[in-house]
Structure formats: C-alpha cells, structure tokens
Amino acid sequence: MKYKELKQEEERYVMATYGRFPIALDHGEGARLWDVEGKSYIDMTSGIGVNSLGYGNKELIAAVKDQMEKLMHVSNLYTTAPMVQVAKSLVLFSGLQGGKVFFANSGAEANEGAIKLARKYSYDKYGEGRSKIITLKNSFHGRTVTTLKATGQDKFHQYFFPFTEGFDYAEAGNLEDVKAKADDTACAVMMELIQGEGGVLPLDKEFVKAVEAFCREKDLLLIIDEVQTGIGRTGSLFCFQQYGIRPDVVTMAKGLGGGLPIGAVLAASNCCDVLTPGTHATTFGGSPTVCAAAGVVLSKVNNPVFLEKVKSKGEYIRQKLLAMNSPAILGVRGMGLMVGVIVEDGKHSEYVSRLNEKGVLALTAGKNAVRLLPPLTITIEEIDEALAVMREVFGEGGKAV
Ligand SMILES: Cc1ncc(COP(=O)(O)O)c(C=O)c1O
Structure with missing residues (x-):
C-alpha cells in the first residue's frame, strides 16, 4: 500500500494521538530507512533514541530469533538466563556494585517503578508523610498519570485530573530552589542530566554534584x-558516569532493547531490596526475547572503543554544524550523539519538515531545538550525507535558504 492509502486507513482506524510526519516507513539498513514509495532517508532519530545499533543488525536479529525459537516469553513467576544476564551486566557496567534491577517495558514504567521505590524506601524508614518527589522544571518523565505529574511542564498537567499528588518542581541549575522545595515531606529528587524533550539542555555539573551532596545529607x-x-547515547554507558556522581536509582529504556520494548530500574545497594514480592510487578518485563536483544546491545555498547566513537562522531557533527556558519543555527548543544541544533523559537518544526523532504529524518525538542539522535552505529559517510542536506536546509555562510 502506498502512503496515501495507508494514511486514509490510519485516519479511519488509529487514534490520532500523534502529529505524524507524512511518511510511511517500510524497511531499513544501518542508519538508512526507506519509505513505502522507495524514497530513502538518513535516520537522525533512531526511533527517538531506540535503534541504538541501527537497522538490520545481524547479531541482534540472530540473538532474538534464536531466543524466540527457544523460548519467547514466560511470566515473572520463573527465572530465565537472558533476564539474569542483563541485570548482572547493568549492575557491573554501571559501577553500582551490590545494586539490583527491576525490568519494565518502557521509560514511563521504569520511572513509575522508581517513584514507587523512593516512596516505599522512605515509608519503610520514616513512616508516612515523606513522599514528595522533586523534579526539575522543563523535565520530561513519561505519559502515565503519575509520570505526567512528575514532568515539570504545565502543558502536561491538563485534562486527566486528578493527577498523582506529591511532586514539586525546582529550577534546573538552582540549588537553593531544590533545597527550598525539598522540605521534610520530600523523599527523592528525580532528574534527567540532559533534558531531552525539554530542548537538549545539559545540566550544569556543579549543580548536579551539589544536588547529590544535598540528597545524601537529607x-x-x-x-x-x-x-x-x-545506553551509550552520550558517549558513556550512562550519562551519570560523565557527571562523576553515584545515583541511588537509574531508570532506562529506549536504546537498551535496540528496537524491542524494555525499561529498567537499576537501584544501588542502599535501596535495591525495597520492592518486595507483591509490591511491584509486570507481566512482560524482562522477557527472555527482549533481554536477548538487550544482552547484544550491552555487549556492543559497553566497549571503550565503541563509546569513544560515539563521542567523536557527536563532536564531528557539532563542529561541522558550527562550521556551516549558518545564520539559522543559533547554537549547538548536547553530548555524544544527542545533539540539539538551536534555531529561532518556534521554527524547529519547519526545519525538520524541510530536512524530511530532502531525505534526513530529525526530531524537534523544546521550543527551538532540532534534535538529532542517530543510531550509535551511524558511519561517517552517513553523517556526511545528512550534513550535506543540513547545509542546504539551514543555509551556509550567511545565506539562509
Ligand atoms: C527522559 C525521558 N523519560 C521518560 C520517557 C518516557 O519513555 P517512554 O516513552 O518509553 O514511556 C522519555 C521519552 O521520551 C524520556 O525522554
């Protein structure tokens, strides 16, 4: 079916919850995608940071196929080797020795798990009344009724009342504001180190370290x-490793399954036994099939040479974008292969549409960022192809096109 027919059927049968681009994708290889009309694109989105090893990765596919033939799913009433192996790798590779993992199916679910864990940690130790979680303004933590409320943006706190209580929002970079909001009723601080959906905004290192010290004290x-x-997006397995902090809880999803749905809550030794039988569960979390995929992703990504390449490719993209000297590009932000190209407020969607038309898939973030999250395996040739299109779209050397 071609795009037009597919779109008609989509409009008839699929809820219109997404502002989709006018593209129907069909297949992919490496960092390249083809639509149903046969047009090809360099993918600077990787399914919003999911397809970490690109499309058609032979090893990933073989591992998933083998596991599906052997055993596709069992409930969490039984142990499976792929699930245990991924948990072990996450604990060992993160440096949170003595920690443990809970598997979920998405980022929002992982954050829900972390919120429950933090509240129960506090309840077990201090009893009721200490349940507030401080998040940051402009953050994004998911779309469930609780994680929407954890998200520090008013536009997400609409329609679905009543939201889960017990969240307050501090200004990113403002330690005094965090301290003021984290009164005696607080049990946790939750934050992204680079606000992704909020506009590719990295937090200041000193601020993050000061929040860590404050959390320890209280x-x-x-x-x-x-x-x-x-999962390698910023050039280290976890971004916190570049911030030099030791979190109590780390949530993850997206890139971990390389394209299959998985989420995880990794808790350090001080709080990893808080969630006990009956207090948290999921039917699908940690299935052997998605864990087989995650095992391959972790074995590829947690490699210093691979991670160094993520950093250098990200740096290459940033330098080339700045060297365009385009009047449309007001700045470039991010770490590793999480890049935000800053344009005039409100113009990001227009640029993304033009990039799409010319064969480069890109995302928006916040009010002014064109966000690039290519597969971590993207080659320099694929990057150069995408940059040539960006040069056309953003305009070079003072000539906005
Ligand atoms: C930082 C952050 N947390 C949570 C989520 C929610 O993840 P999911 O869409 O898998 O529920 C996202 C999704 O974009 C995210 O960027």
Whole structure:
C-alpha cells in the first residue's frame, strides 16, 4: 500500500494521538530507512533514541530469533538466563556494585517503578508523610498519570485530573530552589542530566554534584532518568558516569532493547531490596526475547572503543554544524550523539519538515531545538550525507535558504 492509502486507513482506524510526519516507513539498513514509495532517508532519530545499533543488525536479529525459537516469553513467576544476564551486566557496567534491577517495558514504567521505590524506601524508614518527589522544571518523565505529574511542564498537567499528588518542581541549575522545595515531606529528587524533550539542555555539573551532596545529607534518593541519555547515547554507558556522581536509582529504556520494548530500574545497594514480592510487578518485563536483544546491545555498547566513537562522531557533527556558519543555527548543544541544533523559537518544526523532504529524518525538542539522535552505529559517510542536506536546509555562510 502506498502512503496515501495507508494514511486514509490510519485516519479511519488509529487514534490520532500523534502529529505524524507524512511518511510511511517500510524497511531499513544501518542508519538508512526507506519509505513505502522507495524514497530513502538518513535516520537522525533512531526511533527517538531506540535503534541504538541501527537497522538490520545481524547479531541482534540472530540473538532474538534464536531466543524466540527457544523460548519467547514466560511470566515473572520463573527465572530465565537472558533476564539474569542483563541485570548482572547493568549492575557491573554501571559501577553500582551490590545494586539490583527491576525490568519494565518502557521509560514511563521504569520511572513509575522508581517513584514507587523512593516512596516505599522512605515509608519503610520514616513512616508516612515523606513522599514528595522533586523534579526539575522543563523535565520530561513519561505519559502515565503519575509520570505526567512528575514532568515539570504545565502543558502536561491538563485534562486527566486528578493527577498523582506529591511532586514539586525546582529550577534546573538552582540549588537553593531544590533545597527550598525539598522540605521534610520530600523523599527523592528525580532528574534527567540532559533534558531531552525539554530542548537538549545539559545540566550544569556543579549543580548536579551539589544536588547529590544535598540528597545524601537529607537521605533523599537521587533518581537519574537515563531513559534518553542512557545506553551509550552520550558517549558513556550512562550519562551519570560523565557527571562523576553515584545515583541511588537509574531508570532506562529506549536504546537498551535496540528496537524491542524494555525499561529498567537499576537501584544501588542502599535501596535495591525495597520492592518486595507483591509490591511491584509486570507481566512482560524482562522477557527472555527482549533481554536477548538487550544482552547484544550491552555487549556492543559497553566497549571503550565503541563509546569513544560515539563521542567523536557527536563532536564531528557539532563542529561541522558550527562550521556551516549558518545564520539559522543559533547554537549547538548536547553530548555524544544527542545533539540539539538551536534555531529561532518556534521554527524547529519547519526545519525538520524541510530536512524530511530532502531525505534526513530529525526530531524537534523544546521550543527551538532540532534534535538529532542517530543510531550509535551511524558511519561517517552517513553523517556526511545528512550534513550535506543540513547545509542546504539551514543555509551556509550567511545565506539562509
Ligand atoms: C527522559 C525521558 N523519560 C521518560 C520517557 C518516557 O519513555 P517512554 O516513552 O518509553 O514511556 C522519555 C521519552 O521520551 C524520556 O525522554
């Protein structure tokens, strides 16, 4: 079916919850995608940070196929080797020795798990009344009724009343504001180290370290939402490793399954036994099939040479974008292969549409960022192809096109 027919059927049968681009994708290889009309694109989105090893990765596919033939799913009433192996790798590779993992199916679910963990940690130790979680203004933590409320943006706090109570929002970079909001009723601080959906905004290192010290002093759990920044995206397995902090809880999803749905809550040794039988569960979390995929992703990504390449490719993109000297590009932000190209407020969607038309898929973030989250395996040739299109779209050397 061609795009037009597919779109008609979509409009008839699929809820219109997404502002989709006018493209129907069909297949992919490496960092390249083809639509149903046969047009090809360089993918600078990787399914919003999911397809970490690109499309058609032979090893990933073989591992998933083998596992599906052997055993596709069992409930969490039984143990499976792929699930245990991924948990072990996450604990060992993160440096949170003595920690443990809970598997979920998405980023929002991982954050829900972390929120429950933080509240129960506090309840077990201090009893009722200490349940507030401080998040940051402009953050994004998911779309469930609780994680919408955890998200520090008013536009997400509409329609679905009543939301879960017990969240307050501090200004990013403002330690005094965090301290003021984290009164005696608080049990945790939760933040992204680079606000992704909010506009590719990295937090200041000194601020993050100061929040960590404050959390230790007050026995607040420090939850780092690495749903978008984790699994090699910023050039280290987890972004917190470049910030030099030791979180109590790390949440992840997106890139971990390389394209299959998975989420995880990684808790350090001080709080990893808080969630006990009957207090948290999921039917699909940690299935052997998605864990087989995650095992391959972790074995590829947690490699210093691979991670160094993520950093250098990100740096290459940033330098080339700045060297365009385009009047449309007001700045470039981010770390590793999480890049935000800053344009005039409100113009980001227009640029993304033009990039799409010319064969480069890109995302928007916040009010003025064109966000690039290519597969971590993207080659320099694929990057150069995408940059040539960006040069046309953003305009070079003072000539906006
Ligand atoms: C930082 C962050 N947390 C949570 C989520 C929610 O993840 P999911 O869409 O898998 O529920 C996202 C998704 O974009 C995210 O970027």
